[in-house]
Amino acid sequence: MKNNLYTVVLVAFVFLVVIPIIYTLGVALFVEDSFSDNMQLLMDKNTFLLLFKSIMLASIIALLSTLLGSILGFILYKTKVKFRSFFKIALLIPLFISPYILAVAWKDFFYFFFNNTSFISSYFGVILVLTTIYTPLSLLIVGSALSNINAQLEESGLVIVNLRRVILKIILPLLKPALLSSFVLIFIFSISEFSVPAFLGVKVFTTEIFTQFSAFYNHSLAILQSTLLILICILLLYSERKYIADAPFFSVGNKGTSNKLYHMRNQNRLSLLVLFTWFIISIFLPFLILFIQSFKNGTTQFIKAFELLMLTFSQSIGLAFIGAIIIVFVGFIAAYHSTRQNKTQKRKSFDWLLLIVFTIPSTIFGISLIKFYNQPKLDIIYSSYIILLIGYVGKYSFISAKLIGNAIKQIPNSLFEAAQIEGIPFFEQLRKILFPLIMPTLFVAFIISFVLNLGELGTSIMVYPPGTEIMPIKVYTIMANAPQALTSSMTLIVFSVTLLIITSFYFMIKPFIKKNNFVND
Amino acid sequence: MIKLSNITHLYGDKAVLQDLSLNIEANQLTCLLGSSGSGKTTILRLIAGLETPKSGIISIENRTVTQNKQILIPPHHRHIGFVFQDLALWPHLTVYENIAFGLKNRETTPKQSKKDHINKTVFDMLDFFGLQEYAEKYPHQLSGGQKQLVAISRSLVLKPKILLMDEPLANLDVKLKRKILQHIKNLSQSSIFGLDLSIVYVTHDHKEAFAIADKIVVLDKGEIEETGTVEEIKRSNNKFMKYFLEY
Numbered sequence: 011m012k013n014n015l016y017t018v019v020l021v022a023f024v025f026l027v028v029i030p031i032i033y034t035l036g037v038a039l040f041v042e043d044s045f046s047d048n049m050q051l052l053m054d055k056n057t058f059l060l061l062f063k064s065i066m067l068a069s070i071i072a073l074l075s076t077l078l079g080s081i082l083g084f085i086l087y088k089t090k091v092k093f094r095s096f097f098k099i100a101l102l103i104p105l106f107i108s109p110y111i112l113a114v115a116w117k118d119f120f121y122f123f124f125n126n127t128s129f130i131s132s133y134f135g136v137i138l139v140l141t142t143i144y145t146p147l148s149l150l151i152v153g154s155a156l157s158n159i160n161a162q163l164e165e166s167g168l169v170i171v172n173l174r175r176v177i178l179k180i181i182l183p184l185l186k187p188a189l190l191s192s193f194v195l196i197f198i199f200s201i202s203e204f205s206v207p208a209f210l211g212v213k214v215f216t217t218e219i220f221t222q223f224s225a226f227y228n229h230s231l232a233i234l235q236s237t238l239l240i241l242i243c244i245l246l247l248y249s250e251r252k253y254i255a256d257a258p259f260f261s262v263g264n265k266g267t268s269n270k271l272y273h274m275r276n277q278n279r280l281s282l283l284v285l286f287t288w289f290i291i292s293i294f295l296p297f298l299i300l301f302i303q304s305f306k307n308g309t310t311q312f313i314k315a316f317e318l319l320m321l322t323f324s325q326s327i328g329l330a331f332i333g334a335i336i337i338v339f340v341g342f343i344a345a346y347h348s349t350r351q352n353k354t355q356k357r358k359s360f361d362w363l364l365l366i367v368f369t370i371p372s373t374i375f376g377i378s379l380i381k382f383y384n385q386p387k388l389d390i391i392y393s394s395y396i397i398l399l400i401g402y403v404g405k406y407s408f409i410s411a412k413l414i415g416n417a418i419k420q421i422p423n424s425l426f427e428a429a430q431i432e433g434i435p436f437f438e439q440l441r442k443i444l445f446p447l448i449m450p451t452l453f454v455a456f457i458i459s460f461v462l463n464l465g466e467l468g469t470s471i472m473v474y475p476p477g478t479e480i481m482p483i484k485v486y487t488i489m490a491n492a493p494q495a496l497t498s499s500m501t502l503i504v505f506s507v508t509l510l511i512i513t514s515f516y517f518m519i520k521p522f523i524k525k526n527n528f529v530n531d
Numbered sequence: 532m533i534k535l536s537n538i539t540h541l542y543g544d545k546a547v548l549q550d551l552s553l554n555i556e557a558n559q560l561t562c563l564l565g566s567s568g569s570g571k572t573t574i575l576r577l578i579a580g581l582e583t584p585k586s587g588i589i590s591i592e593n594r595t596v597t598q599n600k601q602i603l604i605p606p607h608h609r610h611i612g613f614v615f616q617d618l619a620l621w622p623h624l625t626v627y628e629n630i631a632f633g634l635k636n637r638e639t640t641p642k643q644s645k646k647d648h649i650n651k652t653v654f655d656m657l658d659f660f661g662l663q664e665y666a667e668k669y670p671h672q673l674s675g676g677q678k679q680l681v682a683i684s685r686s687l688v689l690k691p692k693i694l695l696m697d698e699p700l701a702n703l704d705v706k707l708k709r710k711i712l713q714h715i716k717n718l719s720q721s722s723i724f725g726l727d728l729s730i731v732y733v734t735h736d737h738k739e740a741f742a743i744a745d746k747i748v749v750l751d752k753g754e755i756e757e758t759g760t761v762e763e764i765k766r767s768n769n770k771f772m773k774y775f776l777e778y
Contacts, residue, residue: 422619425620427619428685430581431611431613432632433608435636438636441622
């Protein structure tokens with residue numbers, strides 16, 4: 011029964027998500043008539059120059075984000091700095107906000123102070139915006155690794171050398187896998203990012219793919235270009251497969267190891283200043299600028315923006331909600347199978363599928379879905395919200411599976427063996443033992459999936475059926491021709507709604523996690 | 532009672548038990564004594580049906596329960612109780628719920644007045660171990676010793692014929708250890724609650740084994756070094772035994 015359910019979910023995922031990708035790549039590579047012409051275009055010097063620029067850009071963003079994330083991570087997870095709990099949550103917010111929102115905010119910032127946006131509409135702008143977005147990811151990865159270093163390893167070093175030597179010779183080498191993972195993941199996300207360079211008018215490889223697809227209708231070339239990106243992502247993933255595939259940084263609560271915290275007497279103020287400055291740059295300033303720009307000429311544009319977006323609220327929230335439920339279900343099935351089954355090779359296959367789809371650039375995933383479902387027999391999917399839901403599930407099930415998987419891994423096997431010996435049936439074990447113990451994680455996985463669905467743009471912009479009214483698409487399609495104040499107002503509203511949802515969920519879940527904290531005793 | 536014949540068991544490529552044969556007699560408290568990695572916990576898990584050996588036969592009460600790499604009788608039909616090293620108390624259930632959980636799911640529990648029956652059985656057990664006042668507490672609200680007693684109660688409430696105990700007293704202070712050991716000894720020597728109990732007790736501490744065992748099986752690197760009563764083991768001339776008992 012349990013294996014049947016797993017097989018059904020795996021087969022459904024393969025058919026609905028994976029086959030469209032394989033089909034699209036296959037058609038572009040082996041069927042399209044223009045293949046040889048497009049191969050020539052693909053081999054063109056300019057294509058490789060653009061790819062090289064995109065690789066350099068992604069490398070700089072990955073390097074900066076990992077560096078900043080490590081500094082913030084060390085302060086938050088290794089020192090007794092004031093307001094740690096607040097900053098641990100607050101600094102993660104940019105990760106859950108659509109990248110284009112921050113792009114709009116920073117463009118407004120340069121417009122407001124310098125009356126000129128040419129500086130931000132450049133590679134520098136892309137680096138600035140994407141670094142503020144991906145630094146929290148690095149903070150999450152490095153912070154998780156730091157808090158899981160066994161305190162005794164550091165203490166045994168501290169009795170013979172000073173703290174600086176302990177950091178250099180013990181902590182840093184232990185952090186190496188996390189630092190590499192942070193770099194690789196951020197590189198993949200940056201090279202795949204479409205909305206920020208597109209909004210800032212910077213030509214990179216993903217915007218070129220979008221142009222070939224949407225402006226020139228050269229689907230085959232767009233897909234061939236995508237294949238290059240996918241190959242780069244898979245190569246990098248392969249080099250860092252163990253740590254990223256296990257993704258220990260996606261977890262709720264601690265893992266039971268004691269964490270050593272340091273008193274940084276002299277540097278305490280400096281640490282607080284660093285945290286506060288980053289909070290201002292990554293959250294407060296964008297919000298403030300959007301606010302000023304929205305209201306500088308009165309409330310007319312804000313009201314208009316609200317009226318435009320009001321129609322989208324129910325559909326956006328409804329779709330994000332249904333998507334999140336499916337993502338948690340798929341994530342649970344994949345996680346349960348990979349953590350509690352014995353056949354090591356087979357059990358990892360679903361994990362790998364989820365990871366590969368997760369790292370495929372959103373635009374390419376969107377193109378794959380359109381190409382595959384745009385057939386009369388599959389019209390029910392192509393012309394309905396189902397295609398958006400498939401997009402959400404494909405993109406975010408990996409995160410949900412890892413969160414839930416890491417929670418299941420923390421439950422000792424003996425709890426289930428004890429139930430097995432007492433003759434408790436399988437589904438009763440799930441209902442009475444497993445679900446209550448992982449409930450906080452299921453809830454967190456739901457919230458994260460919901461917020462990510464709500465802000466998803468890269469895939470949605472490609473696949474949204476006619477008549478769809480969801481927030482990110484509405485903002486993005488209006489942006490091009492709307493007055494600055496209207497764009498800022500719409501972005502401010504989306505920003506505020508997302509912040510409000512994150513904050514309310516946080517307060518809903520806080521007592522819930524505290525109550526269930528015995529799980530980690 | 533329990534018979535293991537020519538058992539070989541591997542973890543990955545590493546053999547933890549090599550062609551091991553062992554008889555455990557009924558109504559006795561048998562201690563499996565050995566240092567870490569000697570294979571004692573593996574034997575317990577094989578008897579319980581939580582692991583499948585690479586080769587060999589396991590029988591309980593003349594019924595073959597495991598043979599040819601196959602579990603013929605699943606753990607919950609082997610009439611066993613298991614006290615795990617980490618106790619495996621379900622952290623989200625109260626003491627009462629932990630003990631009653633298995634009873635609620637047993638087909639043999641009479642359907643009529645099921646609730647009353649469960650209540651009485653659980654409270655009788657709690658009473659015996661002096662835990663009545665903790666019935667509504669959660670495991671994390673109990674002391675180490677109380678947790679051990681709850682784990683033992685949970686295993687006994689289903690009236691097993693064999694109680695398997697995997698170093699259940701590790702990390703307890705000496706005073707508490709003595710108290711619980713006395714409870715275990717009492718259990719093995721009397722027919723409390725109509726139990727006709729055989730106990731297999733795993734430990735690395737020879738003093739613990741000498742205090743409670745009727746019979747001791749000494750293991751090293753997956754093989755049996757010595758078998759006998761406490762006196763026989765103490766008198767043993769086996770080189771390994773002398774070395775082991777010294778430390």
